[in-house]
Amino acid sequence: MATVQETRKAKDEGKLAELGYKQELRRDWSVLHNFGVSFSIISVITGLTTLFSYGLNTGGPGVMSVGWIIVSFFTMFVGLGMAEITSAVPTSGGPYFWAAMLAPASQAPFASWITGWNTRFNLLGQVAVTTGITFGLAGLVSTTATIKSSYTPTAAKTLGIYAAILISHGMVNSFGVRILRFLNNSSIVLHSLGVTAFCIAVLAKAPTHQSAKFVFSTFYDGTGDPGWGIRASPAYVAACGVLMSQYTITGFDASAHLSEETRNAAWSSPIGVLTSIGVSAIFGFFVLVSLLFSIQDFDRTVSSDYGQPVVQILVDVAGLDGAILLMTLIMVCVWHCGLFSMTSNSRMMFAFARDGALPGFFHKVDKKFQSPIRTVWLAAFLSFCLALPSLGSSVAFSAATSIATIGLYISYGLPIFIRLVHAGNFKPGPFYMGVFSPYVGAVACLWISFITIIFCLPTTNPVTSQTLNYTVVAVGIVSLWAFGSWFLWARRWFTGPKRQIEAEQLGIDITEPGALEQAELEGKTAHEGTLTEKTSSGLSA
Numbered sequence: 001m002a003t004v005q006e007t008r009k010a011k012d013e014g015k016l017a018e019l020g021y022k023q024e025l026r027r028d029w030s031v032l033h034n035f036g037v038s039f040s041i042i043s044v045i046t047g048l049t050t051l052f053s054y055g056l057n058t059g060g061p062g063v064m065s066v067g068w069i070i071v072s073f074f075t076m077f078v079g080l081g082m083a084e085i086t087s088a089v090p091t092s093g094g095p096y097f098w099a100a101m102l103a104p105a106s107q108a109p110f111a112s113w114i115t116g117w118n119t120r121f122n123l124l125g126q127v128a129v130t131t132g133i134t135f136g137l138a139g140l141v142s143t144t145a146t147i148k149s150s151y152t153p154t155a156a157k158t159l160g161i162y163a164a165i166l167i168s169h170g171m172v173n174s175f176g177v178r179i180l181r182f183l184n185n186s187s188i189v190l191h192s193l194g195v196t197a198f199c200i201a202v203l204a205k206a207p208t209h210q211s212a213k214f215v216f217s218t219f220y221d222g223t224g225d226p227g228w229g230i231r232a233s234p235a236y237v238a239a240c241g242v243l244m245s246q247y248t249i250t251g252f253d254a255s256a257h258l259s260e261e262t263r264n265a266a267w268s269s270p271i272g273v274l275t276s277i278g279v280s281a282i283f284g285f286f287v288l289v290s291l292l293f294s295i296q297d298f299d300r301t302v303s304s305d306y307g308q309p310v311v312q313i314l315v316d317v318a319g320l321d322g323a324i325l326l327m328t329l330i331m332v333c334v335w336h337c338g339l340f341s342m343t344s345n346s347r348m349m350f351a352f353a354r355d356g357a358l359p360g361f362f363h364k365v366d367k368k369f370q371s372p373i374r375t376v377w378l379a380a381f382l383s384f385c386l387a388l389p390s391l392g393s394s395v396a397f398s399a400a401t402s403i404a405t406i407g408l409y410i411s412y413g414l415p416i417f418i419r420l421v422h423a424g425n426f427k428p429g430p431f432y433m434g435v436f437s438p439y440v441g442a443v444a445c446l447w448i449s450f451i452t453i454i455f456c457l458p459t460t461n462p463v464t465s466q467t468l469n470y471t472v473v474a475v476g477i478v479s480l481w482a483f484g485s486w487f488l489w490a491r492r493w494f495t496g497p498k499r500q501i502e503a504e505q506l507g508i509d510i511t512e513p514g515a516l517e518q519a520e521l522e523g524k525t526a527h528e529g530t531l532t533e534k535t536s537s538g539l540s541a
Helices: 004-018 031-042 044-050 050-055 058-089 096-104 108-116 121-143 155-174 179-204 212-217 234-241 245-250 265-291 298-302 307-353 373-391 396-421 436-456 471-488 500-505 514-520
Strands: none
Touching: 031 058, 031 179, 031 212, 031 265, 044 050, 044 058, 044 121, 044 179, 044 212, 044 245, 044 307, 044 373, 050 058, 050 245, 050 307, 050 373, 058 096, 058 121, 058 212, 058 234, 058 265, 058 298, 058 396, 058 436, 096 108, 096 307, 096 396, 108 396, 121 155, 121 307, 155 179, 155 212, 155 307, 155 373, 179 265, 179 436, 212 265, 234 245, 245 396, 298 307, 307 373, 396 471
Protein backbone atom coordinates (compact mmCIF):
# COMPACT_ATOMS: atom_id res chain seq x y z
CA MET A 1 0.00 0.00 0.00
CA ALA A 2 1.08 3.54 -0.67
CA THR A 3 2.24 5.46 2.37
CA VAL A 4 0.66 8.76 3.42
CA GLN A 5 3.74 10.58 2.14
CA GLU A 6 3.52 8.84 -1.25
CA THR A 7 -0.19 9.64 -1.46
CA ARG A 8 0.43 13.33 -0.74
CA LYS A 9 3.28 13.40 -3.25
CA ALA A 10 1.04 11.89 -5.92
CA LYS A 11 -1.68 14.43 -5.07
CA ASP A 12 0.78 17.33 -5.32
CA GLU A 13 2.13 16.11 -8.65
CA GLY A 14 -1.41 15.53 -9.88
CA LYS A 15 -2.37 19.11 -9.04
CA LEU A 16 0.72 20.37 -10.84
CA ALA A 17 -0.14 18.21 -13.85
CA GLU A 18 -3.67 19.63 -13.80
CA LEU A 19 -2.09 23.06 -14.20
CA GLY A 20 -0.07 21.76 -17.15
CA TYR A 21 3.35 21.02 -15.66
CA LYS A 22 5.39 18.00 -14.72
CA GLN A 23 7.35 17.67 -11.48
CA GLU A 24 10.96 18.75 -12.09
CA LEU A 25 12.16 20.16 -8.76
CA ARG A 26 12.69 17.94 -5.71
CA ARG A 27 9.52 18.07 -3.56
CA ASP A 28 10.70 17.45 -0.01
CA TRP A 29 10.04 20.72 1.85
CA SER A 30 7.64 20.61 4.80
CA VAL A 31 5.30 23.42 5.86
CA LEU A 32 7.92 24.44 8.44
CA HIS A 33 10.59 24.70 5.75
CA ASN A 34 8.20 26.63 3.51
CA PHE A 35 7.44 29.06 6.34
CA GLY A 36 11.13 29.27 7.20
CA VAL A 37 12.17 30.52 3.78
CA SER A 38 9.64 33.38 3.78
CA PHE A 39 10.40 34.11 7.44
CA SER A 40 14.11 34.26 6.59
CA ILE A 41 13.55 36.52 3.59
CA ILE A 42 11.32 38.89 5.56
CA SER A 43 14.04 38.79 8.25
CA VAL A 44 12.88 41.64 10.47
CA ILE A 45 16.38 42.16 11.81
CA THR A 46 17.54 42.83 8.24
CA GLY A 47 15.00 45.44 7.23
CA LEU A 48 14.99 47.22 10.58
CA THR A 49 18.76 47.36 10.86
CA THR A 50 19.51 48.50 7.32
CA LEU A 51 16.72 51.13 7.23
CA PHE A 52 16.84 52.24 10.88
CA SER A 53 18.60 55.48 9.93
CA TYR A 54 15.96 56.18 7.27
CA GLY A 55 13.22 55.61 9.84
CA LEU A 56 14.77 57.87 12.47
CA ASN A 57 15.16 60.72 9.99
CA THR A 58 11.80 60.23 8.26
CA GLY A 59 9.34 60.56 11.10
CA GLY A 60 11.36 59.37 14.07
CA PRO A 61 10.43 56.83 16.79
CA GLY A 62 6.69 57.58 16.75
CA VAL A 63 6.32 56.90 13.02
CA MET A 64 8.57 53.84 13.27
CA SER A 65 6.63 52.16 16.08
CA VAL A 66 3.06 53.12 15.18
CA GLY A 67 3.84 52.73 11.48
CA TRP A 68 4.97 49.15 12.10
CA ILE A 69 1.59 48.28 13.60
CA ILE A 70 -0.34 49.91 10.74
CA VAL A 71 1.80 48.32 8.03
CA SER A 72 1.55 44.87 9.66
CA PHE A 73 -2.24 45.17 9.75
CA PHE A 74 -2.65 46.04 6.07
CA THR A 75 0.06 43.65 4.91
CA MET A 76 -1.95 40.81 6.41
CA PHE A 77 -4.76 41.68 3.98
CA VAL A 78 -2.31 41.34 1.11
CA GLY A 79 -1.11 38.04 2.55
CA LEU A 80 -4.66 36.71 2.87
CA GLY A 81 -5.37 37.54 -0.77
CA MET A 82 -2.14 35.88 -1.85
CA ALA A 83 -2.69 32.81 0.35
CA GLU A 84 -6.10 32.21 -1.17
CA ILE A 85 -4.70 32.27 -4.71
CA THR A 86 -1.64 30.21 -3.75
CA SER A 87 -3.91 27.51 -2.37
CA ALA A 88 -5.81 27.34 -5.66
CA VAL A 89 -2.77 27.58 -7.97
CA PRO A 90 0.34 26.16 -6.20
CA THR A 91 3.11 26.64 -8.78
CA SER A 92 6.58 28.17 -8.56
CA GLY A 93 5.61 30.84 -11.09
CA GLY A 94 3.71 32.65 -8.35
CA PRO A 95 2.15 36.03 -9.21
CA TYR A 96 2.83 36.02 -12.95
CA PHE A 97 1.31 32.54 -13.35
CA TRP A 98 -1.68 33.46 -11.19
CA ALA A 99 -2.33 36.54 -13.31
CA ALA A 100 -2.48 34.40 -16.44
CA MET A 101 -4.70 31.73 -14.94
CA LEU A 102 -7.15 34.16 -13.33
CA ALA A 103 -7.58 36.47 -16.32
CA PRO A 104 -9.89 35.69 -19.27
CA ALA A 105 -8.20 33.49 -21.87
CA SER A 106 -7.87 36.35 -24.35
CA GLN A 107 -6.10 38.54 -21.76
CA ALA A 108 -4.02 35.88 -20.03
CA PRO A 109 -0.75 36.41 -21.95
CA PHE A 110 -0.93 40.18 -21.39
CA ALA A 111 -1.65 39.79 -17.67
CA SER A 112 1.18 37.30 -17.28
CA TRP A 113 3.63 39.46 -19.24
CA ILE A 114 2.96 42.65 -17.30
CA THR A 115 3.07 40.94 -13.90
CA GLY A 116 6.27 39.03 -14.22
CA TRP A 117 8.54 39.11 -17.27
CA ASN A 118 12.20 40.11 -17.20
CA THR A 119 12.57 43.73 -16.06
CA ARG A 120 8.95 43.87 -15.08
CA PHE A 121 7.32 44.12 -11.72
CA ASN A 122 7.81 40.72 -10.04
CA LEU A 123 11.29 40.07 -11.39
CA LEU A 124 12.30 43.69 -10.79
CA GLY A 125 11.02 43.46 -7.24
CA GLN A 126 12.71 40.10 -6.65
CA VAL A 127 16.07 41.37 -7.91
CA ALA A 128 15.73 44.64 -6.00
CA VAL A 129 14.92 42.80 -2.76
CA THR A 130 18.03 40.63 -3.16
CA THR A 131 20.01 43.80 -3.89
CA GLY A 132 18.57 45.66 -0.90
CA ILE A 133 19.26 42.81 1.51
CA THR A 134 22.75 41.91 0.36
CA PHE A 135 23.93 45.46 -0.29
CA GLY A 136 22.61 46.35 3.15
CA LEU A 137 24.73 43.52 4.57
CA ALA A 138 27.79 44.86 2.75
CA GLY A 139 27.13 48.23 4.38
CA LEU A 140 26.85 46.61 7.82
CA VAL A 141 30.15 44.77 7.29
CA SER A 142 31.87 48.03 6.30
CA THR A 143 30.43 49.90 9.28
CA THR A 144 31.24 47.17 11.80
CA ALA A 145 34.83 47.06 10.52
CA THR A 146 35.29 50.68 11.64
CA ILE A 147 34.43 50.04 15.30
CA LYS A 148 37.91 48.99 16.43
CA SER A 149 40.08 49.71 13.38
CA SER A 150 41.19 52.49 11.07
CA TYR A 151 39.22 51.05 8.16
CA THR A 152 37.52 53.73 6.07
CA PRO A 153 34.48 52.61 4.03
CA THR A 154 34.11 53.78 0.45
CA ALA A 155 31.46 53.07 -2.18
CA ALA A 156 33.91 50.94 -4.17
CA LYS A 157 34.96 48.88 -1.13
CA THR A 158 31.35 48.30 -0.14
CA LEU A 159 30.54 47.20 -3.71
CA GLY A 160 33.43 44.72 -3.56
CA ILE A 161 32.14 43.26 -0.30
CA TYR A 162 28.68 43.08 -1.88
CA ALA A 163 30.06 41.10 -4.85
CA ALA A 164 31.78 38.62 -2.52
CA ILE A 165 28.56 38.06 -0.57
CA LEU A 166 26.59 37.51 -3.80
CA ILE A 167 29.13 34.89 -4.88
CA SER A 168 28.78 33.08 -1.54
CA HIS A 169 25.00 33.03 -1.95
CA GLY A 170 25.31 31.77 -5.52
CA MET A 171 27.66 28.98 -4.47
CA VAL A 172 25.39 27.74 -1.68
CA ASN A 173 22.29 27.90 -3.89
CA SER A 174 24.11 25.88 -6.53
CA PHE A 175 24.44 22.88 -4.23
CA GLY A 176 20.70 22.24 -4.26
CA VAL A 177 17.86 21.94 -1.83
CA ARG A 178 19.43 19.60 0.72
CA ILE A 179 21.98 22.10 2.00
CA LEU A 180 19.37 24.86 1.72
CA ARG A 181 17.02 22.88 3.93
CA PHE A 182 19.73 22.56 6.57
CA LEU A 183 20.50 26.28 6.43
CA ASN A 184 16.78 27.00 6.49
CA ASN A 185 16.53 25.26 9.86
CA SER A 186 19.47 27.23 11.22
CA SER A 187 17.93 30.43 9.85
CA ILE A 188 14.65 29.79 11.69
CA VAL A 189 16.61 29.36 14.93
CA LEU A 190 18.66 32.50 14.31
CA HIS A 191 15.65 34.64 13.41
CA SER A 192 13.62 33.44 16.38
CA LEU A 193 15.81 32.44 19.32
CA GLY A 194 18.79 34.49 18.13
CA VAL A 195 16.77 37.66 17.61
CA THR A 196 14.97 37.16 20.92
CA ALA A 197 18.31 36.82 22.71
CA PHE A 198 19.54 39.96 20.92
CA CYS A 199 16.57 42.00 22.11
CA ILE A 200 16.82 40.76 25.70
CA ALA A 201 20.56 41.49 25.76
CA VAL A 202 20.08 45.04 24.45
CA LEU A 203 17.31 45.85 26.92
CA ALA A 204 19.18 44.26 29.84
CA LYS A 205 22.48 46.04 29.13
CA ALA A 206 20.99 49.50 28.44
CA PRO A 207 22.02 51.87 31.29
CA THR A 208 18.79 53.82 30.89
CA HIS A 209 15.56 53.40 28.93
CA GLN A 210 13.48 55.88 27.01
CA SER A 211 9.87 56.50 28.02
CA ALA A 212 6.87 55.03 26.22
CA LYS A 213 5.96 58.57 25.17
CA PHE A 214 9.32 58.92 23.42
CA VAL A 215 8.96 55.57 21.61
CA PHE A 216 5.36 55.95 20.47
CA SER A 217 4.82 59.68 19.99
CA THR A 218 8.13 61.41 19.21
CA PHE A 219 8.14 62.91 15.70
CA TYR A 220 11.44 63.88 14.07
CA ASP A 221 11.94 65.41 10.65
CA GLY A 222 15.50 64.95 9.44
CA THR A 223 14.66 65.12 5.75
CA GLY A 224 16.51 68.38 5.08
CA ASP A 225 16.77 72.04 6.00
CA PRO A 226 13.98 72.86 5.90
CA GLY A 227 12.56 69.35 6.03
CA TRP A 228 9.55 68.02 4.15
CA GLY A 229 7.52 68.45 7.33
CA ILE A 230 7.74 72.20 6.73
CA ARG A 231 7.86 72.22 2.94
CA ALA A 232 4.90 69.83 2.71
CA SER A 233 3.47 68.55 6.02
CA PRO A 234 4.29 66.20 8.91
CA ALA A 235 1.76 63.76 7.42
CA TYR A 236 3.85 63.64 4.23
CA VAL A 237 6.95 62.72 6.24
CA ALA A 238 5.04 60.13 8.27
CA ALA A 239 3.62 58.49 5.13
CA CYS A 240 7.07 58.27 3.54
CA GLY A 241 8.49 56.96 6.81
CA VAL A 242 6.53 53.72 6.70
CA LEU A 243 8.90 52.50 3.95
CA MET A 244 11.07 50.98 6.68
CA SER A 245 8.22 48.80 7.91
CA GLN A 246 6.77 47.95 4.51
CA TYR A 247 10.15 47.03 3.01
CA THR A 248 10.88 44.81 6.00
CA ILE A 249 7.64 42.82 5.66
CA THR A 250 8.32 41.92 2.04
CA GLY A 251 9.21 38.64 0.35
CA PHE A 252 6.53 36.34 1.72
CA ASP A 253 5.74 35.29 -1.86
CA ALA A 254 8.71 32.94 -1.45
CA SER A 255 6.25 30.44 0.03
CA ALA A 256 4.45 30.46 -3.32
CA HIS A 257 7.62 30.23 -5.41
CA LEU A 258 8.64 27.14 -3.43
CA SER A 259 5.26 25.44 -3.74
CA GLU A 260 6.55 22.93 -6.33
CA GLU A 261 9.15 21.81 -3.78
CA THR A 262 6.71 21.72 -0.83
CA ARG A 263 4.66 18.72 0.28
CA ASN A 264 0.87 19.23 0.43
CA ALA A 265 1.45 22.58 -1.24
CA ALA A 266 -2.21 23.63 -1.48
CA TRP A 267 -2.25 23.89 2.32
CA SER A 268 1.42 24.36 3.22
CA SER A 269 2.12 27.31 0.92
CA PRO A 270 -0.74 29.57 2.09
CA ILE A 271 0.08 28.68 5.70
CA GLY A 272 3.69 29.62 4.98
CA VAL A 273 2.59 33.00 3.59
CA LEU A 274 0.36 33.93 6.53
CA THR A 275 2.49 32.61 9.37
CA SER A 276 5.60 34.31 8.01
CA ILE A 277 3.76 37.66 8.01
CA GLY A 278 2.21 37.18 11.43
CA VAL A 279 5.32 35.88 13.20
CA SER A 280 7.49 38.53 11.53
CA ALA A 281 5.10 41.28 12.63
CA ILE A 282 5.40 40.16 16.27
CA PHE A 283 9.17 39.63 16.25
CA GLY A 284 9.72 42.85 14.29
CA PHE A 285 7.79 44.92 16.79
CA PHE A 286 9.84 43.40 19.62
CA VAL A 287 13.12 44.22 17.84
CA LEU A 288 12.01 47.75 16.97
CA VAL A 289 10.84 48.79 20.43
CA SER A 290 13.89 47.14 22.03
CA LEU A 291 16.19 49.38 20.00
CA LEU A 292 14.07 52.50 20.45
CA PHE A 293 13.76 52.06 24.24
CA SER A 294 17.54 51.54 24.43
CA ILE A 295 18.56 54.80 22.71
CA GLN A 296 20.83 56.65 25.15
CA ASP A 297 21.27 59.95 23.30
CA PHE A 298 18.89 60.61 20.41
CA ASP A 299 20.95 63.37 18.75
CA ARG A 300 24.16 61.31 18.91
CA THR A 301 22.32 58.28 17.54
CA VAL A 302 20.84 60.18 14.58
CA SER A 303 24.17 61.80 13.64
CA SER A 304 26.37 58.86 14.64
CA ASP A 305 30.05 58.97 13.70
CA TYR A 306 29.63 55.35 12.61
CA GLY A 307 27.03 56.36 10.04
CA GLN A 308 24.72 53.65 11.34
CA PRO A 309 22.41 54.38 14.33
CA VAL A 310 22.02 50.70 15.30
CA VAL A 311 25.79 50.43 15.72
CA GLN A 312 25.74 53.57 17.86
CA ILE A 313 22.98 52.15 20.06
CA LEU A 314 24.90 48.90 20.54
CA VAL A 315 28.16 50.72 21.32
CA ASP A 316 26.38 52.91 23.89
CA VAL A 317 24.67 49.89 25.44
CA ALA A 318 27.28 47.10 25.27
CA GLY A 319 30.62 48.79 24.56
CA LEU A 320 32.88 48.23 21.55
CA ASP A 321 33.39 44.48 21.99
CA GLY A 322 29.75 43.86 22.81
CA ALA A 323 28.65 45.88 19.78
CA ILE A 324 30.87 43.82 17.48
CA LEU A 325 29.43 40.58 18.92
CA LEU A 326 25.82 41.74 18.51
CA MET A 327 26.48 43.11 15.03
CA THR A 328 27.97 39.74 14.06
CA LEU A 329 24.71 38.05 15.06
CA ILE A 330 22.78 40.58 12.96
CA MET A 331 25.06 40.08 9.96
CA VAL A 332 24.72 36.27 10.10
CA CYS A 333 20.93 36.70 10.09
CA VAL A 334 21.12 39.11 7.15
CA TRP A 335 23.37 36.69 5.25
CA HIS A 336 20.74 33.96 5.59
CA CYS A 337 18.07 36.42 4.49
CA GLY A 338 19.98 37.28 1.30
CA LEU A 339 20.66 33.61 0.63
CA PHE A 340 16.99 32.66 0.62
CA SER A 341 16.02 35.79 -1.28
CA MET A 342 18.24 34.53 -4.10
CA THR A 343 16.63 31.07 -3.73
CA SER A 344 13.15 32.52 -4.24
CA ASN A 345 14.35 34.79 -7.04
CA SER A 346 15.94 31.92 -8.96
CA ARG A 347 12.76 29.79 -8.71
CA MET A 348 10.61 32.55 -10.14
CA MET A 349 13.09 33.05 -13.01
CA PHE A 350 13.15 29.29 -13.64
CA ALA A 351 9.36 29.21 -13.92
CA PHE A 352 9.36 32.16 -16.27
CA ALA A 353 12.08 30.61 -18.45
CA ARG A 354 10.02 27.39 -18.52
CA ASP A 355 7.18 29.38 -20.05
CA GLY A 356 9.37 31.01 -22.70
CA ALA A 357 9.53 34.57 -21.34
CA LEU A 358 13.23 34.20 -20.56
CA PRO A 359 15.64 32.44 -22.94
CA GLY A 360 15.32 28.66 -22.91
CA PHE A 361 18.94 28.47 -21.73
CA PHE A 362 17.71 29.30 -18.24
CA HIS A 363 15.13 26.49 -18.18
CA LYS A 364 17.58 23.96 -16.85
CA VAL A 365 17.59 21.93 -13.63
CA ASP A 366 20.93 20.42 -12.66
CA LYS A 367 20.49 16.63 -12.57
CA LYS A 368 22.82 16.07 -9.65
CA PHE A 369 21.58 18.78 -7.30
CA GLN A 370 18.08 19.25 -8.78
CA SER A 371 18.54 23.00 -8.57
CA PRO A 372 18.09 25.69 -11.28
CA ILE A 373 21.75 26.74 -11.18
CA ARG A 374 21.61 28.95 -14.27
CA THR A 375 18.87 31.16 -12.87
CA VAL A 376 20.72 31.28 -9.55
CA TRP A 377 23.65 33.00 -11.24
CA LEU A 378 21.36 35.14 -13.37
CA ALA A 379 19.83 36.43 -10.13
CA ALA A 380 23.29 37.16 -8.73
CA PHE A 381 24.37 39.03 -11.87
CA LEU A 382 21.24 41.19 -12.08
CA SER A 383 21.44 42.00 -8.38
CA PHE A 384 25.03 43.17 -8.81
CA CYS A 385 24.07 45.37 -11.75
CA LEU A 386 21.25 47.01 -9.77
CA ALA A 387 23.75 48.08 -7.08
CA LEU A 388 26.15 49.82 -9.49
CA PRO A 389 24.43 53.25 -9.12
CA SER A 390 25.66 53.24 -5.50
CA LEU A 391 29.03 54.36 -6.86
CA GLY A 392 27.54 57.74 -7.74
CA SER A 393 24.40 58.25 -5.65
CA SER A 394 24.01 58.73 -1.91
CA VAL A 395 20.39 57.59 -1.99
CA ALA A 396 20.87 54.49 -4.14
CA PHE A 397 20.17 52.08 -1.28
CA SER A 398 16.89 53.69 -0.20
CA ALA A 399 15.87 53.84 -3.87
CA ALA A 400 16.61 50.13 -4.24
CA THR A 401 14.42 49.38 -1.23
CA SER A 402 11.61 51.52 -2.65
CA ILE A 403 11.91 49.76 -6.02
CA ALA A 404 11.87 46.37 -4.30
CA THR A 405 8.82 47.24 -2.22
CA ILE A 406 6.82 48.74 -5.08
CA GLY A 407 7.85 46.12 -7.61
CA LEU A 408 6.91 43.18 -5.42
CA TYR A 409 3.69 44.63 -4.07
CA ILE A 410 2.47 45.53 -7.56
CA SER A 411 3.12 41.93 -8.59
CA TYR A 412 1.23 40.78 -5.48
CA GLY A 413 -1.66 43.12 -6.16
CA LEU A 414 -2.25 42.45 -9.86
CA PRO A 415 -3.41 38.81 -9.41
CA ILE A 416 -5.58 39.86 -6.45
CA PHE A 417 -7.12 42.62 -8.56
CA ILE A 418 -7.70 40.26 -11.51
CA ARG A 419 -9.28 37.75 -9.15
CA LEU A 420 -11.69 40.48 -7.96
CA VAL A 421 -12.62 41.64 -11.45
CA HIS A 422 -12.90 38.14 -12.97
CA ALA A 423 -14.25 36.22 -9.99
CA GLY A 424 -15.82 33.62 -12.26
CA ASN A 425 -12.39 32.33 -13.31
CA PHE A 426 -11.40 31.41 -9.78
CA LYS A 427 -11.90 27.99 -8.26
CA PRO A 428 -10.95 28.10 -4.56
CA GLY A 429 -8.39 25.77 -3.07
CA PRO A 430 -8.46 24.37 0.49
CA PHE A 431 -7.74 27.84 1.90
CA TYR A 432 -10.70 30.09 1.10
CA MET A 433 -12.22 33.10 2.90
CA GLY A 434 -15.71 32.73 1.47
CA VAL A 435 -17.88 35.87 1.52
CA PHE A 436 -15.01 37.91 3.04
CA SER A 437 -12.73 37.25 0.07
CA PRO A 438 -13.69 40.25 -2.15
CA TYR A 439 -13.53 42.69 0.77
CA VAL A 440 -10.10 41.47 1.82
CA GLY A 441 -8.91 41.73 -1.78
CA ALA A 442 -10.25 45.27 -2.14
CA VAL A 443 -8.44 46.47 1.01
CA ALA A 444 -5.23 44.81 -0.22
CA CYS A 445 -5.43 46.55 -3.62
CA LEU A 446 -6.14 49.96 -2.07
CA TRP A 447 -3.19 49.64 0.29
CA ILE A 448 -0.83 48.64 -2.53
CA SER A 449 -2.01 51.62 -4.60
CA PHE A 450 -1.29 53.92 -1.66
CA ILE A 451 2.27 52.72 -1.01
CA THR A 452 3.06 52.70 -4.75
CA ILE A 453 2.41 56.44 -4.88
CA ILE A 454 4.00 57.32 -1.53
CA PHE A 455 7.28 55.48 -2.09
CA CYS A 456 7.91 57.29 -5.37
CA LEU A 457 7.95 60.69 -3.62
CA PRO A 458 11.18 62.52 -2.65
CA THR A 459 12.29 62.20 0.97
CA THR A 460 15.30 64.54 1.06
CA ASN A 461 15.21 68.33 0.64
CA PRO A 462 16.50 70.00 -1.46
CA VAL A 463 16.01 67.60 -4.37
CA THR A 464 19.21 67.31 -6.41
CA SER A 465 20.77 64.73 -8.70
CA GLN A 466 22.28 63.14 -5.58
CA THR A 467 19.10 63.13 -3.47
CA LEU A 468 16.42 62.48 -6.11
CA ASN A 469 14.29 59.42 -5.37
CA TYR A 470 15.04 57.44 -8.52
CA THR A 471 12.25 55.00 -7.74
CA VAL A 472 9.79 56.90 -9.91
CA VAL A 473 12.29 56.79 -12.78
CA ALA A 474 12.85 53.04 -12.40
CA VAL A 475 9.15 52.25 -12.11
CA GLY A 476 8.41 54.55 -15.06
CA ILE A 477 11.01 52.85 -17.25
CA VAL A 478 9.70 49.42 -16.23
CA SER A 479 6.13 50.42 -17.02
CA LEU A 480 7.09 51.93 -20.37
CA TRP A 481 9.13 48.87 -21.29
CA ALA A 482 6.44 46.46 -20.12
CA PHE A 483 3.57 48.00 -22.05
CA GLY A 484 5.67 49.17 -25.00
CA SER A 485 7.34 45.81 -25.61
CA TRP A 486 4.00 44.05 -25.37
CA PHE A 487 2.29 46.16 -28.00
CA LEU A 488 5.34 46.39 -30.28
CA TRP A 489 6.31 42.72 -30.47
CA ALA A 490 5.63 40.43 -27.51
CA ARG A 491 1.89 40.14 -28.19
CA ARG A 492 2.76 38.41 -31.47
CA TRP A 493 4.54 35.49 -29.83
CA PHE A 494 4.17 35.38 -26.04
CA THR A 495 1.33 33.01 -25.21
CA GLY A 496 1.57 32.93 -21.43
CA PRO A 497 2.28 29.89 -19.25
CA LYS A 498 2.75 26.78 -21.36
CA ARG A 499 0.98 23.55 -20.67
CA GLN A 500 4.16 21.50 -20.48
CA ILE A 501 2.71 18.01 -20.23
CA GLU A 502 0.29 18.47 -23.10
CA ALA A 503 3.08 19.82 -25.29
CA GLU A 504 5.36 16.88 -24.58
CA GLN A 505 2.54 14.43 -25.32
CA LEU A 506 2.41 15.98 -28.78
CA GLY A 507 6.16 15.47 -29.23
CA ILE A 508 7.07 19.14 -28.85
CA ASP A 509 10.34 19.98 -27.13
CA ILE A 510 9.34 23.10 -25.21
CA THR A 511 12.90 23.60 -23.98
CA GLU A 512 13.87 24.51 -27.53
CA PRO A 513 13.34 28.25 -28.11
CA GLY A 514 10.55 28.84 -30.61
CA ALA A 515 9.43 25.19 -30.69
CA LEU A 516 6.00 25.93 -29.26
CA GLU A 517 5.41 28.86 -31.57
CA GLN A 518 6.43 26.80 -34.61
CA ALA A 519 4.10 24.01 -33.50
CA GLU A 520 1.24 26.47 -33.25
CA LEU A 521 1.93 27.70 -36.78
CA GLU A 522 1.90 24.10 -38.01
CA GLY A 523 -1.38 23.41 -36.26
CA LYS A 524 0.02 20.79 -33.90
CA THR A 525 -1.54 22.35 -30.84
CA ALA A 526 -5.13 21.68 -31.73
CA HIS A 527 -5.52 19.18 -28.95
CA GLU A 528 -8.52 20.06 -26.82
CA GLY A 529 -7.80 23.72 -27.50
CA THR A 530 -4.40 25.42 -27.52
CA LEU A 531 -1.50 24.86 -25.25
CA THR A 532 -2.06 28.25 -23.72
CA GLU A 533 -5.76 27.79 -23.10
CA LYS A 534 -6.60 27.59 -19.43
CA THR A 535 -7.97 24.40 -18.02
CA SER A 536 -11.53 25.51 -17.47
CA SER A 537 -12.34 22.49 -15.34
CA GLY A 538 -9.50 23.43 -12.99
CA LEU A 539 -9.85 27.18 -12.67
CA SER A 540 -13.33 28.26 -13.55
CA ALA A 541 -16.10 28.30 -11.03
